[in-house]
Amino acid sequence: MDKDIDVILKKFKPGRREELLPLLQEIQETNGHLSEEAIVKAGRFVGLSTTKIYGVATFYDQFRFIPSGKVCLKICNGTSCFMSGSGAVINRIREETGFEAGQTGRDGVFSYEITTCMGGCHHGPVLSVNGEYLTSVKPEQIPDLLKKLKFIIEND
Amino acid sequence: MLFTIQVNNRKIRAEKGETILSALNRNGIIIPTLCRMKDFTPTGACRICVVEVEGRENLVTACSQPVEEWMKIRTHSPRVITARKTIVELLLSNHPDDCLYCDKNLNCELQKLAEELNIRERRIRARKIKPRLDQSSHAIVRELSKCILCGRCVRVCEEVITTTSLDFINKGSKIHVGPSMDRDFNFSSCINCGQCVMVCPTGALHEKHNINEVQEYLNNPEFMKIIQYSPLVASGIAEELGIRYNREFERMLNSILRKIGFEKVFAAGAGTDICLYEIAEQLTEKVKEKHDKPLYISACPAWVKYAEQFMPDLIPELSTVKSPQQVTGILIKTVVAAETGIRPEKIFSVSATPCLAMKFEARRDGMMRKGISDVDTVMTVRELARLIRLYGVDVSNVAPEPFDEPLSGYSSSASLTEVSGGFAEAVGRLYLFMKTGKEADRQMFRKLRMSVSFREVTVNSGEEELKIAVADGLTGLEKLKREQAAGKNYDLIEVMTCPGGCVNGAGMPFSSARDEKKTRVKTIYLADDTDAINTPSKSPVLINIYEKMIKENKEISDRKIFHTHFEKRDVLL
Known part of the structure; x- marks a missing residue:
């Protein structure tokens, strides 16, 4: 899973806030949920604190933070x-x-x-x-x- | 550009580009708000500041609407008052209503507003929210049931403190304020500075109380009760108790504290002097060995935690000297204990500070020796004032008394450390004094007393230069990093988390007006000009401790007890 996130991050430009949602969406699509690791990595990539990322992600219904069932x-x-x-x-x-x-x-x-x-x-x-x-x-x-x-x- | 607008059928002058609220405030019309903070971008979250603008269908928020030339405003029309009242009633609809037991009772902005708007019954009822009480932090308690979601704490944490440890989580009816991943405070990147506590309009964020513990020990005859307080505490107590502050009050406070039941009252300023001396020695050593790395002052516990979390590469450059509170604490548990013949475990040592992070610092790793903590309990100025009121001491009728020996006095440098830039100035001056044997020219440090977030000064000490930088608040850190990246080298760097230094600390009274704080700073500067002892190494207390007490006590003669260690912290940033 570690690898997956890095692969996704490569598709985006670092340090740009506007890339955050598409990025999170893609991670969610690939992994089925946003793990803590994903949030930390996305935060580092975009240059925002994990608090902000978590705040934004919880605002939208589409994001899950625990793996979904089969x-x-x-x-x-x-x-x-x-x-x-x-x-x-x-x-x-x-x-x-x-x-x-x-x-x-x-x-x-x-x-x-x-x-x-x-x-x-x-x-x-x-x-x-x-x-x-x-x-x-x-x-x-x-x-x-x-x-x-x-x-x-x-x-x- | 100035123009006239009409407010309540009167003409007032307004400036282009300012908000309605600031134009009104300048002209003596007060509009209540719960979310606005001066110098912050307005959010219009609380909607209390609504006013009626002719030609607009809806009420507009005065805090965020720019003023325009054609405006005819009504600030207290029946429609506006009804709207404000309804908003407050809605905020109160799920409020716990436990004002009597609340930390912010009598200091609460929501309570004040409800009183002003004459709300006398609960007209709107909603289901009360009962979220878990977050007591995990040593300094701050999060009581979400009292939160009105104004977002002040979120903004302060992001814009002033820059750690961004708080944000809104979820949305709609489930929205609440919390740290990353909705964890508790102790697992978050919170640095315990407590600025969120200072801006919270209700009691949703407040300090963790240690007052019960202190009371318990005060009634326990087995323990020797000792209190230390920093120079700034006296002015804060005077303000909380409604007394005009002058420097004599410090001696009155000593007698008040003895009346409460503290057997010994010590000046934490004596610890500050030692702290300054140790750092100045480290600086001397560093300059001698020609290190090009700077020495960061580590007296601000919130800054230390910030560095441990966000800048772990910097840990080796942090001065290992403990903060003044801990230095005083360790002296109490060693020197004083030896002198009075009481075992250190039978001493209950309290510290009163203007800081919330000190509560955390006293529980830090490394702040203990042989299972005995340096400082047992930390109280804020507000808590100490409460304790004084509880014990019914008539503060207007006390005789001044001196501090107890051996920690009975301090130099004016020690009180200077509680203003931003003051710590660096004090260390710089002491360094020069130790080097040349003469008191340094104070004019050289003038630049460190300016009111910008980043200040630097180069001081000549005969053959070489000493470069000092000061970051006033963590926003100054950004500028510091830029300067360093541009190739500038500093010898000594001071970082204070609270903008302005400890005078704006989160343990000080809530009600302080800005002028009050300015007066506090002026008093400190004035004392520095007029006091007899300016340099720590001239203080008889410090000389006594170094020359006699430490040398006689074999356990601590190597002075290692004044030093601690820092570690990288693994938290979600």
Whole structure:
């Protein structure tokens, strides 16, 4: 992982504040999250203190600071999905997985996040599984879905 | 360019380019704010300073809006007052309301504003936030439930102190102020200077109290209670207690402290003299060996931590002499203990300082000898004033008393060290004195008393030159580095974290006006001109300690106890 960050940093010009977000985005895309090491290196590269980097990164929902699971679920909690009952779906996922949004399970299989609108308002609630969209999700579907996903991951 | 604007149906003069707020303030109209700080770029975060401008639909923030010629402003219209009141009510909606138990009680800007705006009931209720109390630092406590997110601490830490140890983390309802990776203070790059405490409008950031511990020991007959305080403390105490300060008050304070129950009262200035002497000796040695590397004065504990974190290459160049507080502390635990026949572990040694970082310094690695710490507890001026009030001493009716022997007096150089540039001047003067045997011409050091963030002076000492540089506040450090990169070599460098030196330290009273601080500096300079003893090596206290006490005490005759070591610190920068 050490190497990955250095490779990414080479693509940018050092000491330029405006490069910070694209840089963090690329690290996040490659590693799946921003580790402490990544923040320290990015800070040194751009010339800002890690406090500032962490402050900026936590402002945006897109950055994670712990590794995401092999399956990353994103549940839309925008106004429309909320009206169609995304709250019940979120509760069901919390019950089934046993951890909170933004966290990752101990086995590293699942992680889930609550996001704002993903643009599928008339098909709500929308659930994205590693970038693939499921529409009109009902809470009853969740246990089966998670079981299936876990089976696929474990036998892959 | 001056022009007229209309404010509350009256005409006032305003200058082009200034903000509405500064134009109003100059004309005697006070607008409350919670986030504005003088000499800082405005952020308009708190919105308290809103005013009504004719022709504008919305209220505008006076602190950030530049004044324009056509403006007709109303500063206290019903609409403005209602807006301000609502803002404060919203700020109070999730506030803990524990003013009675709060550190900033009676000094709190939010409390004052709520009182001014006549807020008498909780109209808006919101869920109280109960974040974890961060007590990990030796100097600063972070109580986020009281934070109103004005951002003053963030700005001071970034723009004045330059360590950038604090920033806003997260956003929306989860936003809070914290160090890197949302860790606690003790793991952060915080250097404990405490300037954030000084600007915090509420009690969200405050010093860590040691007052309970002091009280406990004061009532313990097994221990010998000893207090030392630095020359600046007396003026701070006078201010906190509402007494006009003159130099006689120092002797009154001695008697007050004895009334509280301290058995011995020592002048930390005596330690400063020794500290100056040791550094001057190091400087002499350095010049003799013709080192081209500078000697950095390490008396400011916040600067030392800064150097350990940000400039580890510089550690070998830091003077190994302990700070005045620690030197006095070690003398108390060795010389005084031997003289009075009390075992050092039965001495409870308190230090009163104008500094928050000293609280951290007393707990540093290397500030202990055989398991006995040099200084047991450090109190700020504010804490000591509180202790004096608690013990009900009538401060207007005390007889002046001298300090206790053997640390009973100090030279005027010692009080000079608490102004930025003063430490370097004192060391420089002592160095010249030790070399030539004559008191140095003070005019040579005049440049070190200017009020810019970086100052330098070259002093002639007969055949060779002594180059001195002073960084006033860590912003001066940038200039110093540039000069050094350009090839300039200095012999002696002083860095003080708080701009202006210890007079602006974070242990001093909150309420100090700027004029008050200027008077403090003037008093110190005046004392330097009028006092009989200017040079540490002429001080009878110092002569007694060096000639007699240290020589007689075999344990410390090598004077190693006055020195410490510094290490690179592994923190997130």
